[in-house]
Amino acid sequence: MTRRTVRIAVNGVTGRMGYRQHLVRSLLAIREQGGLDLGGGDVLWPEPVLVGRREYALREIADRHDLSEVATDLDAVLADDSIDIYFDAQVTSARVEALKKAIAAGKHLYTEKPTATDVAGALELARLAQDKGVKHGVVQDKLFLPGLLKLKRLVDGGFFGDILTVRGEFGYWVFEGDWQDAQRPSWNYRAEAGGGITIDMFPHWEYVLHELFGRVTSVNAHITTHIPQRWDERGKQYAVTADDAAYGIFQLEGGVIAQINSSWAVRVNRDELVEFQVDGTHGSAVAGLRNCRVQHRAATPKPVWNPDVPLTESFRDQWQEIPDNAEFDNGFKAQWELFLRHVALDEPYHWDLLAGARGVQLAELGLRSSAQGRRLSVPKLSL
Numbered sequence: 473m474t475r476r477t478v479r480i481a482v483n484g485v486t487g488r489m490g491y492r493q494h495l496v497r498s499l500l501a502i503r504e505q506g507g508l509d510l511g512g513g514d515v516l517w518p519e520p521v522l523v524g525r526r527e528y529a530l531r532e533i534a535d536r537h538d539l540s541e542v543a544t545d546l547d548a549v550l551a552d553d554s555i556d557i558y559f560d561a562q563v564t565s566a567r568v569e570a571l572k573k574a575i576a577a578g579k580h581l582y583t584e585k586p587t588a589t590d591v592a593g594a595l596e597l598a599r600l601a602q603d604k605g606v607k608h609g610v611v612q613d614k615l616f617l618p619g620l621l622k623l624k625r626l627v628d629g630g631f632f633g634d635i636l637t638v639r640g641e642f643g644y645w646v647f648e649g650d651w652q653d654a655q656r657p658s659w660n661y662r663a664e665a666g667g668g669i670t671i672d673m674f675p676h677w678e679y680v681l682h683e684l685f686g687r688v689t690s691v692n693a694h695i696t697t698h699i700p701q702r703w704d705e706r707g708k709q710y711a712v713t714a715d716d717a718a719y720g721i722f723q724l725e726g727g728v729i730a731q732i733n734s735s736w737a738v739r740v741n742r743d744e745l746v747e748f749q750v751d752g753t754h755g756s757a758v759a760g761l762r763n764c765r766v767q768h769r770a771a772t773p774k775p776v777w778n779p780d781v782p783l784t785e786s787f788r789d790q791w792q793e794i795p796d797n798a799e800f801d802n803g804f805k806a807q808w809e810l811f812l813r814h815v816a817l818d819e820p821y822h823w824d825l826l827a828g829a830r831g832v833q834l835a836e837l838g839l840r841s842s843a844q845g846r847r848l849s850v851p852k853l854s855l
């Protein structure tokens with residue numbers, strides 16, 4: 473068994489995503505399983521170098537997980553030839569500059585979404601990475617969630633017949649921060665810091681729709697800010713400058729219509745924080761993060777509209793749960809493993825900076841559609 477080390481600069485590791493999903497649940501989880509088996513007796517061993525602005529915070533994380541290397545000088549890290557991959561989970565507004573430096577330094581790169589806050593910036597990154605010949609990947613974690621994997625299984629198996637519509641509901645109440653602390657960082661509510669639910673969530677909806685149902689060809693969105701004042705991490709009141717709800721209608725190649733509501737000002741009356749209902753001629757499904765339930769046309773009830781008579785059937789009980797039939801790994805880790813195989817073995821990988829740019833494009837066009845009050849077509853992006 474030969475152990476090959478891959479050194480990864482992890483920037484933004486003190487943040488929610490950087491720490492929990494990427495360091496602990498992905499890179500350290502790969503180490504806990506003995507590394508990534510590359511076949512032929514080779515094992516890839518990720519060696520994270522924790523990068524950030526506050527040395528004491530990085531050192532504290534390193535000590536907690538028996539890691540040794542921390543760094544506060546990104547330029548020095550990128551100048552280090554022994555670093556193979558740059559990973560970015562910083563606040564969105566800090567991303568483009570850091571990714572450009574990493575590309576210039578010839579590092580392979582993996583990054584959280586959105587890759588930029590506008591499509592021009594996102595495409596420029598994709599072009600720079602292509603010209604430099606580095607490998608690149610963008611987090612598209614929802615594709616690797618059990619609920620959506622089951623949904624994809626149904627699509628691939630032809631369960632739906634002709635797919636007509638997709639309805640997505642995403643969101644939960646994010647506390648304002650005065651009488652209860654907000655459960656999301658305050659930069660999410662400041663446009664100048666890269667915040668806003670559209671730039672956060674439309675990139676996810678772009679790849680979910682694209683990969684399961686067809687490329688998005690038009691967007692019609694109504695985007696707003698429901699909660700205009702919030703309180704930050706220090707308890708200081710601030711004016712919200714970013715959108716906190718986005719109501720979008722998307723037309724897809726092949727004719728499917730998708731509607732997705734995204735909101736941080738909604739109380740959850742669903743089984744999961746995001747759910748997609750798919751209706752087709754032969755059957756329907758409701759998929760969340762973990763679960764997926766279906767109703768075949770043969771088992772579809774025939775309700776008759778009569779508000780004068782109390783309901784005698786429970787519609788929710790008429791759905792059937794899809795079994796796992798497989799073991800599902802953490803979605804972030806599953807995608808990390810595919811990216812590491814892409815780097816180490818040159819295996820194909822299509823969730824790249826161009827795919828990331830499509831997500832940013834949909835967010836940008838969604839915001840423009842809302843500002844202009846009209847439906848906009850979504851041109852195909854290429855480099």
Ligand SMILES: NC(=O)c1ccc[n+]([C@@H]2O[C@H](COP(=O)([O-])OP(=O)(O)OC[C@H]3O[C@@H](n4cnc5c(N)ncnc54)[C@H](O)[C@@H]3O)[C@@H](O)[C@H]2O)c1
Pocket residue numbers: 483484485486487488489490524525561562563564566584585586611613657659672
């Ligand atoms: N894939 C997903 O499902 C998912 C979910 C949430 C967030 N995200 C993305 O991950 C990124 C990080 O989000 P998060 O929720 O972990 O944020 P966070 O605020 O918890 O973490 C941000 C990180 O960036 C660092 N940082 C660097 N420059 C900064 C600056 N100028 N101001 C403040 N912090 C700075 C912070 O120290 C911290 O390590 C965002 O781009 C976000 O869009 C992705």
